[in-house]
Amino acid sequence: MRRGSSAELLSALVLLLPLLAVPWAFKPYTANVLAVYMIYGLLAMSLGLIWGAAGIMSFGQTAFFGIGAYAYGAIGLNLINRTQQTHAALLGGLAAAALLAAIVGYFMFYGRISDVYASIITMALTLVLFAFAVSTGGDEWVIGVARLGGFNGMFGQGESSQNIANFQIPPVTLWLPGMTEPFAFKINRESAAGYYLVLGVSVAVYVLTRALVRSRLGRVAVAIRENEARVASLGYDTRFYKFALFTIPVRPRLRGEHGGLRPAGWTREPPRRLRRRRHHRAPHELSRRGRSLRHHSPRRRTLDHLPDGGRPAHRARGAAARPGRGPGGRRPRAQGRGHAAALPGPRPSPPLGVVAALARCPRLFRPPGRLPAG
Amino acid sequence: MSEPILEVSGLTKQFGGLRAVHLDLTIDAGELRCLIGPNGAGKSTFFRILSGGMRPDAGTVRFRGRDITGWDAFRVARLGMSIKFQVASVLEELSVFENLHVAAEFRFGNRGGRRRAAEMLEVIGLTERADHPATWLSHGEKQWLEVGMASVGEPTLVLLDEPTAGMTVEEVKKTVRLLRRLNETATVIVVEHDMNFIRMIARRVTVMHQGEVFAEGSMEEIERNEGVRDIYLGKGAHYAVRR
Numbered sequence: 001m002r003r004g005s006s007a008e009l010l011s012a013l014v015l016l017l018p019l020l021a022v023p024w025a026f027k028p029y030t031a032n033v034l035a036v037y038m039i040y041g042l043l044a045m046s047l048g049l050i051w052g053a054a055g056i057m058s059f060g061q062t063a064f065f066g067i068g069a070y071a072y073g074a075i076g077l078n079l080i081n082r083t084q085q086t087h088a089a090l091l092g093g094l095a096a097a098a099l100l101a102a103i104v105g106y107f108m109f110y111g112r113i114s115d116v117y118a119s120i121i122t123m124a125l126t127l128v129l130f131a132f133a134v135s136t137g138g139d140e141w142v143i144g145v146a147r148l149g150g151f152n153g154m155f156g157q158g159e160s161s162q163n164i165a166n167f168q169i170p171p172v173t174l175w176l177p178g179m180t181e182p183f184a185f186k187i188n189r190e191s192a193a194g195y196y197l198v199l200g201v202s203v204a205v206y207v208l209t210r211a212l213v214r215s216r217l218g219r220v221a222v223a224i225r226e227n228e229a230r231v232a233s234l235g236y237d238t239r240f241y242k243f244a245l246f247t248i249p250v251r252p253r254l255r256g257e258h259g260g261l262r263p264a265g266w267t268r269e270p271p272r273r274l275r276r277r278r279h280h281r282a283p284h285e286l287s288r289r290g291r292s293l294r295h296h297s298p299r300r301r302t303l304d305h306l307p308d309g310g311r312p313a314h315r316a317r318g319a320a321a322r323p324g325r326g327p328g329g330r331r332p333r334a335q336g337r338g339h340a341a342a343l344p345g346p347r348p349s350p351p352l353g354v355v356a357a358l359a360r361c362p363r364l365f366r367p368p369g370r371l372p373a374g
Numbered sequence: 375m376s377e378p379i380l381e382v383s384g385l386t387k388q389f390g391g392l393r394a395v396h397l398d399l400t401i402d403a404g405e406l407r408c409l410i411g412p413n414g415a416g417k418s419t420f421f422r423i424l425s426g427g428m429r430p431d432a433g434t435v436r437f438r439g440r441d442i443t444g445w446d447a448f449r450v451a452r453l454g455m456s457i458k459f460q461v462a463s464v465l466e467e468l469s470v471f472e473n474l475h476v477a478a479e480f481r482f483g484n485r486g487g488r489r490r491a492a493e494m495l496e497v498i499g500l501t502e503r504a505d506h507p508a509t510w511l512s513h514g515e516k517q518w519l520e521v522g523m524a525s526v527g528e529p530t531l532v533l534l535d536e537p538t539a540g541m542t543v544e545e546v547k548k549t550v551r552l553l554r555r556l557n558e559t560a561t562v563i564v565v566e567h568d569m570n571f572i573r574m575i576a577r578r579v580t581v582m583h584q585g586e587v588f589a590e591g592s593m594e595e596i597e598r599n600e601g602v603r604d605i606y607l608g609k610g611a612h613y614a615v616r617r
């Protein structure tokens with residue numbers, strides 16, 4: 001394992017411990033809110049992958065997120081009475097988000113649409129979906145028993161808006177053979193299982209994302225970000241790699257699943273998620289946690305950044321109260337990647353991500369090494 | 375001399391009213407061909423068409439016996455043609471080693487790619503700079519890195535567009551050694567302006583003027599050719615190509 005990564009894994013573990021303790025130390029509401037933050041952290045991680053690593057600024061991630069959530073809600077509401085399980089809903093959410101991303105991605109990248117226009121297309125996608133979603137308030141907008149609910153979002157079954165109080169979008173359930181009844185992951189006074197589910201998935205996605213960035217797919221995607229023409233001249237079909245990097249973070253299609261987890265804790269699933277504000281928020285959040293996926297390089301010691309999962313979404317809140325998180329050097333932003341710099345708002349978190357910043361702390365106490373001439 | 379590895383016939387590219395390229399050219403396997411000509415002669419455009427970055431308006435290109443006209447860049451590369459661009463285009467934020475690794479990985483996979491990258495690092499003489507971001511390299515070193523990236527995949531034909539641009543005399547000498555070594559395993563076409571460099575490595579030279587082949591021969595023949603001197607000095611009006 002390379003030198004930097006063990007320090008970063010260690011710091012990631014250090015950050016994980018307080019998160020594990022949250023349900024014990026705080027009331028369920030806090031755990032609930034944190035779980036939501038972690039889900040948005042997943043969204044930001046997906047953006048970190050596709051924008052930070054691949055260099056494609058996609059405004060569409062929240063659209064995929066929302067589609068996955070709606071699909072989960074629709075399938076879950078319709079099937080829960082019959083099967084008492086949410087497997088189909090989870091898979092449906094994943095599939096819906098992945099399918100949408102695959103279709104949009106295929107036409108964009110195999111059509112050789114250049115990066116700026118691709119970004120605009122993804123933004124248009126989001127706006128169109130949002131406009132559609134908020135127009136679905138009437139009683140006639142139902143999928144089975146699931147009302148789309150317009151601006152208020154999907155929040156239950158019922159033939160008319162008068163009859164919605166008696167049902168909620170089902171939380172994720174697990175029913176293994178041998179259990180008498182399915183186990184529901186909720187966050188309330190009795191159980192914090194939902195929180196741990198979200199935490200667990202966040203950690204898993206973090207680990208997988210790290211692995212992806214280190215894999216050949218990740219390396220080539222970063223190379224494409226640097227100089228696409230050069231990479232094509234080396235034999236790589238850059239259309240495919242861009243397409244793959246676009247569709248896979250819809251694999252934080254686990255984001256779709258989380259779209260499922262999100263309503264799981266709550267009764268409503270607002271299409272606000274599809275809104276542009278979330279889009280601007282997502283890159284903003286990403287800029288707070290640092291464009292941490294930009295450097296995948298396993299050998300670079302000085303410019304290491306890695307994703308740090310959902311934690312900074314939480315840390316972003318806490319960082320204002322706890323300043324001095326870590327040095328986190330600021331990299332000069334190359335032209336074209338200054339989008340984050342253009343977004344308004346304070347940046348309480350270190351730009352390279354909390355995990356990387358924390359991992360670098362020991363270096364403060366070591367005498368500076370000889371920098372190579374250059 | 376052996377069979378031709380590259381046959382260009384009737385290749386035409388027009389930019390509005392300007393006919394940038396209109397040529398017939400044949401390169402034999404194992405050659406080290408130098409392509410010279412004044413600015414605007416169409417050399418870089420020709421390279422771009424060859425390597426797949428640009429579609430020609432007419433004509434054909436046959437590489438290793440296959441018609442590759444209009445092919446995408448990555449398909450041409452997979453067939454064994456690699457190119458070093460005129461503008462230094464390395465992967466700036468990756469390290470030197472990683473640049474070579476990405477280049478080698480396509481053909482050799484992860485481990486094999488690492489091995490090839492390490493070997494090429496020695497050949498181009500940048501072993502001490504292996505972990506530095508490519509953006510820290512000097513201009514000449516970037517050129518070498520790019521030549522390394524173009525050669526690490528064991529290509530059959532290498533196109534080098536001005537490999538010594540901006541180099542010092544010492545660096546040019548090192549580049550000559552590099553190219554001679556490269557030529558042992560690949561056919562090389564070099565576009566260059568530096569006459570000293572050309573003299574050091576050239577065997578056959580092709581002179582382009584206004585998109586067409588103006589003269590072809592050994593370096594001595596070309597140097598003796600008054601027409602070549604004239605087109606370089608701007609007296610090319612005498613030799614304007616009839617459309």
